[in-house]
Amino acid sequence: MTRRLETDEPAGDETRPEEEGTSLLNRRSLLAGAASMMGTIMLQSVTGSAEAATPVAQDDPTRVPGKIPSPYGQRSAFETATRKLRAQSASLTPLQDSHGILTPSALHFERHHNGVPTINPAHHRLLVHGLVDQPWTFTLDDLKRFPAVSRLAFIECSGNSAIEWRRPTGKTVQETHGLTSTSEWTGVALKTLLREVGMSPEASWMLAEGSDAAAMTRSLPLDSVLEEALVCYAQNGEPLRPEQGYPLRLVIPGWEGNTCIKWLRRLKLGRAPFMTREETSHYTDLMPDGTARQFTMIMDAKSVITAPSGGQRIQQGFIEIRGLAWSGRGRITEVEVSVDGGRSWQRAVLQDPVLPKCHTRFYLPWRWNGEDVILQSRCQDETGYRQPDHAALVAVRGTNSFYHYNAIQSWQIAADGRVSHVQS
Amino acid sequence: MCSRNILSVGLTVILSLGVGNLWAGETIDRQERTHRYGIGQAATDQELQAWNIDVAPTGEGLPPGQGTVQEGATLFAARCAACHGATGQEGPMDRLVGGAGTLGSQQPIKTIGSYWPYATTLYDYIHRAMPFSAPQSLSPDEVYSVVAWLLHQNGIINKDLVLNAQSLPAITMPNRHGFVQDPRPDVPKP
The missing domain is CATH 1.10.760.10 (Cytochrome c-like domain)
Structure with missing residues (x-):
């Protein structure tokens, strides 16, 4: 990074409000400024916080031998971006601190239904049964022998932005949109496994079950998942993180995260959906007439400006507006940005690669002149679908469906440069 | 059983036609249409x-x-x-x-x-x-x-x-x- 948003607060100002979600960015920005000016950084003196470890940098690192190599790397002690915990069952990716399209495995959002199990991979088995020639099991070593498939794909929780249906609620982009992340996933194609076990032509639904304390289950229509679903053992080049399903998870590109069953232990083929709790009383979308939509698997196109975003503070002059767009139905074809609350729109630059069912990074150069403005982004995918605004979405679905909120997000920049969440 | 037979017939056809890259004496179809690997x-x-x-x-x-x-x-x-x-x-x-x-x-x-x-x-x-x-x-x-x-x-x-x-x-x-x-x-x- 050569360009960075700066706060205009002086280093060491202890009186500024430590609003949750803003402190990380401010701290980092202050550090960057301090580093360039003084060459020496004392984190504690800058933030005044009681950080456990106080990293100390050399005055001149060219005059002191550096550290020797390490078996497993860590990020710089000066970097502090973290997931934000939501209740006991979820944590959100710090999208405001993200660059490019990949999410570091350690910052991939979490959502689990009764904690993260500890699983010994040597004992783990995948059982495939039901409408197959013969019930069959695979060890991890077995699965790694099959031809490997890797692809980049986002996973988004269907409840991402669910707090936004009625009114602007999240203060930062981490709070409003942090339940989406992108990784490279590697594993064996589901169709390879199902052909290996002799899938019956009568099989039309598949139950996927996890080995966690919720024994999390979803019924999946085979015709829809067979082409792209992967049974994955790796994420970003190494074994899955425990909170992402170690040692084995299903990944269905473009589908709501809960269908990508983690800690996968069982696949059962049948003729009908199994009607588990997750697809009946839980992940169903209640409409204004009291009916509920069932099996709403695909995540529609969505975009959000990650910088400038809620809780940040910008200075007048050049600003590169940055954001992410994604669609569960394919590639993003266009992102437009408005700096006047949606009255006019400009096409943003899409950063290559633009991959189907994957985060896509967009940029728009801009000059802020200090006026009170509202920033928005909206995207379109290769099916022609356009991200709706809040009013259009609510007009169709009301405010009680909870899942699949994908409306245009608005960030207001006040005259003092502070960015906050509004609904426009 | 039926699907297993179809698969093995398909595999035989592909092997006999020599479609794909021959390597170590076997044809591997990366599209996974027909192959059984004998794993598990x-x-x-x-x-x-x-x-x-x-x-x-x-x-x-x-x-x-x-x-x-x-x-x-x-x-x-x-x-x-x-x-x-x-x-x-x-x-x-x-x-x-x-x-x-x-x-x-x-x-x-x-x-x-x-x-x-x-x-x-x-x-x-x-x-x-x-x-x-x-x-x-x-x-x-x-x-x-x-x-x-x-x-x-x-x-x-x-x-x-x-x-x-x-x-x-x-x-x-x-x-x-x-x-x-x-x-x-x-x-x-x-």
């Missing part, structure tokens, strides 16, 4: 029994055993009420009872009685995931009993109905027909 092992009955716990709306998967509303009341008080409240309505976790007629209102209350479409799902879920601190610790008789109490609290069964693998799937839930297919894309283009 047959599941044992023990493995199947331990994990084959799902219960379908037809009742398939329900174990032998039975439960009553009366036994369920005692069990619920001991094992469930701390999270769901004495009558299943007080929380702090999911409300399980009441809410009839609220789904189309501004403040819908989604409970077993008002929302769940299948009674069999109760058995499946309570057995696999409850109590939260000790999942899969209830015996079949205990699960049937807790399900019976919850259905009775919601006014769906009378207090004398004994729940078992035959009577549970025969119950029609109030919101059985409350679910619709996904109609998206549903929002008109701007």
